Amino acid sequence: MASISLQGVTKIFGGKKAANEISFDVADREFLVLLGPSGCGKSTLLRMLAGLEQVTSGEIHVGPRRVDTLPPSDRDMAFVFQSYALYPHMTVRRNITFPLIMREHRWWFHLPLVGGLAKRRIERSAAVQDLVARTAKTLALTEMLDQYPRTLSGGQRQRVALGRAMVRQPDVFLMDEPLSNLDAKLRTSMRAEIIKLHREVGGTFVYVTHDQIEAMTMGTRIALMRDGVVQQFGTPREIYADPANTFVARFIGTPPMNLIEARIEPQRGLVLGNTVLPLPAHLAALGGQARDVLLGVRPHTMQLGAGGLAGKVALVEHVGAESIVSVQLEHARTAHNEDGGSGSDVMIVVPGYSDLRTGQPVQVVLDLAEAVLFERGGQRLRAPALPLAA
């Protein structure tokens, strides 16, 4: 049983809160992804789980045990580092065997000759050899067992790092952006490898990334963080379809969700600049009270056509099977993130190769069936009482 439970975990680095009152529960055999922009505290949280960093306050439980007071080696967790952290002076085999050797370590292993022999004996024992062989086979590393890390490619190194974690057969696997050093192609295949590992080995996985594709494809559950605070905790689908705030909404999905400044006016509906749209069914309950809102629409649910918001094409990017068209709206304003969008651009994904030219006037049609509303402050605005749409 390796459910993980965090209770008000806080970490303060010289006055700065890298993790702020984080609480959540992860069931046994879940694949939790910690997602968030750089510096949001993902690594810090993971390192606290591993025991590489002490918690400032709060508690961490794994199964029935409270672990935050234990040293790393007593927590029975495996950690896969972003930088692999392979031992460069050991062969792949020794790298993989190392945790097993450490398990049987005696002080006299430090003695020059005797220690070397003892280690070799452990390495050569039938049980260990068998385990290593199986692990290597799973990871397709059999050929390379006697090579040194420097002679391996990035993907192979990554697999060695995984192997080192696997042989220990721990309850909990912790991984800190293990794929971020790989090129796109390798990344795709390693992603599949890790998912397979999770299926086969079992155990609870906690996986840090800032890549939303990884988060969406790998996680059974995602904790999306920002500035040390968990913004939303849920399944990938919940996070995509039902974002808790504008930050989550814009962080997930490429191109990001468009946020258009709008106003609910009772009787009239949703006013965007000089256009008025009816409130869709799942939002209708909000129509009773006038207020300023942000309308969140995914680029895939917008089309270019007649009778929509007027605008001009600002940029066309062709991405294989589809094109991303940026349109500068004429009358409506957008509220994109702090990083300085121009203030009236929306992005629309159109299928195929678009022949639109920059500056060409177009009209944008919105499909509000999956649209969401936010307060101007960024918090999600939910229709009360009604059951969840999407």
Next chain:
Amino acid sequence: MASISLQGVTKIFGGKKAANEISFDVADREFLVLLGPSGCGKSTLLRMLAGLEQVTSGEIHVGPRRVDTLPPSDRDMAFVFQSYALYPHMTVRRNITFPLIMREHRWWFHLPLVGGLAKRRIERSAAVQDLVARTAKTLALTEMLDQYPRTLSGGQRQRVALGRAMVRQPDVFLMDEPLSNLDAKLRTSMRAEIIKLHREVGGTFVYVTHDQIEAMTMGTRIALMRDGVVQQFGTPREIYADPANTFVARFIGTPPMNLIEARIEPQRGLVLGNTVLPLPAHLAALGGQARDVLLGVRPHTMQLGAGGLAGKVALVEHVGAESIVSVQLEHARTAHNEDGGSGSDVMIVVPGYSDLRTGQPVQVVLDLAEAVLFERGGQRLRAPALPLAA
């Protein structure tokens, strides 16, 4: 005028051909992307253009001048390195001004005091200050002009590197994977920045990347390389829609094009395992002669439905607005790249959140309107005489 012309450019590193008889012409103000997998010779080619590496044979012309015999400083090209290569001990301002100072450099600038004063005078001259101020404004670096590189974020450093190239207003900009160190978000915005730069500054750009998205969105022309040989040279659209061989076909597009083993049989059409499809119009001219071929179909042009190739779902990945479904075909075999696909998987992109389960039996329907054919050896098979479809 800064058209670039390569004529049989070859580079041999100790017996190994890193560039093999490369010839192509790039017009003035083009944005050429050099694309290809790691180690294919992109950097080598770029460095030969810059003069950092001497050509083994062949000629390079820029406009009317033959440049391959000139030292780097006489070629008037700017180079942006993957790692930015900023001078760490100089402020952003000095970093940007450095090429200008070097342009006016006299030997006595090396004298202790006088030299310092002279450099400062150049830096303070109205023309230079103005140029730096404008450049900084374009790149949103005004605030940071007096900071040191180590205090900048990755994106800011990248912009400084660009700035250093811009102030020189050279005919040719060379960039070696300038975005590969950035995270996805920053990458997107820097991509736009560089496109804008190309529009505003003019000049011919040569841009190295192994990222197809960058290549597709930025290049006016792409040279796709492999093992030192240019595989295809053309616009992004040509390369996507009309790949010259299976390598190009699979390199461009995510998920990559599916290659299904098939056989043309006169009268019957295209035989895939136990299914027979009619040859589409643009390929009809090839129907006269029986032969083994590879059928290339993009994942977007395939659907799950009734009456197609039978198979079982192998994996489902949810990527925001769409899902990627891998299907293991029952009767047809696939010929994916050397990196060891399982031999009968195809990938299909379906819109929305797919609820398919692993193992579930499905049928795959192909839309052959944009399909392409290859010889088993990998070369493209074109219908003779007929005009280009797509």
Next chain:
Amino acid sequence: MQATSKAARPLAPRQPGRDWTPYWFAAPVAIYLLLFQGYPLAQELYLSFTSTSLLSPDQHTYVGLQNYVDLVTQDEFRHVLLITAVYTVVCVVLAIGLGLGAALLLDAPFRGRGLARALVTIPWAAPPVAVALIFIWIYNGQYGVFNHLLAVFGWKGGMESWLDSPALALPAVLLTTVWQIFPFASVVILAALQGVSSELREVAIIDGADRLSVFRAVVWPTIQPSVALLSLFLTIWSLRRFDLIWLMTQGGPIGSTNTLVIELYRRAFVYRDLGQGAAVGMVGLSIALVITVFYFRYNQRAERAKGQR
């Protein structure tokens, strides 16, 4: 007990907490240095306030600051300080200059570079006693090869007896010292040069920089911290260099190579006055300390100026 020892076990490397590891890791050396350096140093400090004979170091007469007052009031001692300063500065400057030149020469690839790198460091490997002996012979006024070599290169000065001339002895000793220590400088700088980014070098070339500009804009800033620390070490070591000078000139002629350590040695062992020797030693130590403090100050300021945290 068991529990505490567990908790005290090293955890996060960045988080020592109640971790005793650093203390017991450093303890052997700390004890060692206290015994073999700290205790003698303290004793010397005490001795410097006494009048003590070499022959009976355990019988001392406390004389307060007398030894220091003697030093300060002697012109001769000021001369010693001057010689020490000249010796140290010239040593460091020349060793670094030559070392830098050698390192730059040996950094670029050419055939036989490995061998050249090894051969250049021969002087570093040569024992000072042997070096002193051969250089005494080389500098010999009558039979020394140095005069002959100079003559070959067009020197018109005739046969000089280098080590016996008050004007030439210091240059001769300096030349020997620099010959002996420049390889160390060149090894250190060569190592630092490995850290010079080839991309930065290339970008500077493309920016139109000539060789010297490339050096100043790219190479020097990279190796500067190493060179600074190297200078500090060479300075400290030059301040305390003994065997080479003593064997070559014993500080003569007419005090022209009489550095602090030579003076210390003479007072303590020739005049058998440990108290005075200790006082000279303390003056030398203070000078070295001041230089070191200045070095760290400067270093900190430079780093802060560059925006390092």
Next chain:
Amino acid sequence: MNQTLSWSHGLRIALVLALLGVAAFPIYWMLVTSLTSSPDLFAAKPHLLPDFAQWSVYGHAFSTTAVGTWLKNSAIVAFGTAALSIVLAIFPAYVLSRYRLPAVAILGVALFVTQMLPEAMLVVPLYAIFGELGLLNSLTGLILANTAFTVPVITLILKGAVDGVPIDIEEAACIDGCTRLGIVLTVVLPLVAPSLAAAAVIAFFHGWNEYVFAQTLISDQGLQTASVGLAGFVGELSTPMHTVMAIGLMYTLPAVVFYLFVQRYVVSGMTAGSVKG
């Protein structure tokens, strides 16, 4: 461009040769002097080439002096100093690199200060201490004394090397169940091996060359080191110059040869951040 390249290449080669000449000449001159017959030493013009007929001087030096014993003792002291210095230095180097504590800062400063102390200043109190500890007249004592002077600089070099070991690897080892001692011995030590070579060279040279302590702490003839033996010739009465130079050369060459063997590692060892502030 090709021409300028080869021209500057030629200049570089010339400069390298000049440098090598300067570096090697005095050692060469030892050889020449040792192989010059006594009357020729006092010729008006020095003979620039060795006279190989004079080889017997080396045998003569061996038979008339204790040079064999001296060299053996120097070797023991040098290797002992190198080994002990490294054993002592690796742990404080690790501490200096990894911990930010007031005590660690003090240790760092103390290490610097020791570099400033001349042997001549400490030799009298040290003599008394060694007398108390019964370490006089033993090579062990000499090794201990020399180590006190080499440990600080070696510690600083190794600290630079340890700085270069990524902390990730240590954390990985920590999670794999390694103790701190285990981390240092099984992970850090192998990774700083090149710097250990550099450090060993420095300590070795110090032990091989050291003169003041060897002179004072050792009075037993059979334990004299080569520096003392050779310095004895800088005397009043007459040992022939070529014998002295022969012994000088025999004293110099082992150190040079030792260096040639390890020099490959030395540059890379210092590269590992050795001398960075």
Next chain:
Amino acid sequence: QSKEVITFAGVTFSEAGRGDRLKAWVEKFNKSQAAIEVQPIAIPFASFAKTVFTQMGGGAGPDLVRMDLIDYYAAVQSKRILPLDDLLKGGTYRFSAPDKYMHVEGVRYGVPFEISNYVMLYNPALLKGGKPPATFDELVEATKAATGNGVFGYAYRATMAEGNGFWQDLCNFVYGFGGRWSDASGNLTLNDPKVVDGVTAYKRIYDAGVTPKGADAATYRRMFWERKVAIEVDNGGVAGIFTQQAPDLPFAAAPSPFPTRAQGMVLAPLTINANTKHKAAAETFFKWTLQPENQAELQELLGASNVATVIERSPELVAKRPWLKVYDDQAANSVPQLVQGLEVKTPEIQQIVLEQVLKVLQGGMEPKKAMDDAQRLASSRVLRK
């Protein structure tokens, strides 16, 4: 069963020719003893005092020390060597004249191990007519005449690197011209006209260009037996080395050609370290050395030096080496190379004097002024007046 080992330190053991014979002499003692073994320790001249004194100051050191007179007084003052009156009480020894210097305030702390006088040594073949000069002017002329063709007329030391040897050579000149470093009541007389005369003479030789400048003693002595130096003034030990290193060299000796016959003297006492843990054994050896046959053998091996007791040389030997007699005759005129009355301060005074003389030799300073300065400096700095 092991013998009681005692150590005996002396520079002589490290000398090329005499060292081995001296060790053989010590070995003879060891053979004669059942329970004692004397182990010789060779310490080079240049660092002898410093090394031994550090050891003695540190509570250890060799049991028996042959030290220079200059060190002897310092050791006596610090009570680092044992008084020997009791040991020698009752013995009948015929001590030679310089033995008087062994008594400090009436107490004896050592006996002379080696007494060596200074006379002029010359290569007759290199001198016109083979005759030695008898006056200083003749000396200058003769050396000038001999110089040339790779040969030098004269050789002495004039460098700080050989400060002690320089001092010895200077003493010969100063004493020869009638000067002394101090008067009978222990007042410094560094600027006494006679001292100045000695210094002036030293400079005359220096300026005559007849010396191999920069050649150290080891070199010029070797040149002497290679027949490249015509004349030098040196002690009996050196003459002994010559006979061993170059048995065929037909050199000769004559009294130094200075106005008076006074010359320096090497007087090296044998002493017992006060720290010794083997006093009885050391004393046994001490007594053994003073036995006439051992004294005779010692005198023989030391060359032209004398030993503690008066030992007549055999007529055959004197016939074979006529210069021995010149040395022996000089004994009456020998003066220790010390500042009498200020023995313990001699090193500092020596340093001051030598630097002043170097200024005369190299900087062209007037001898008178230089020695006036020396007198002043020594008074203020050393005597703190």
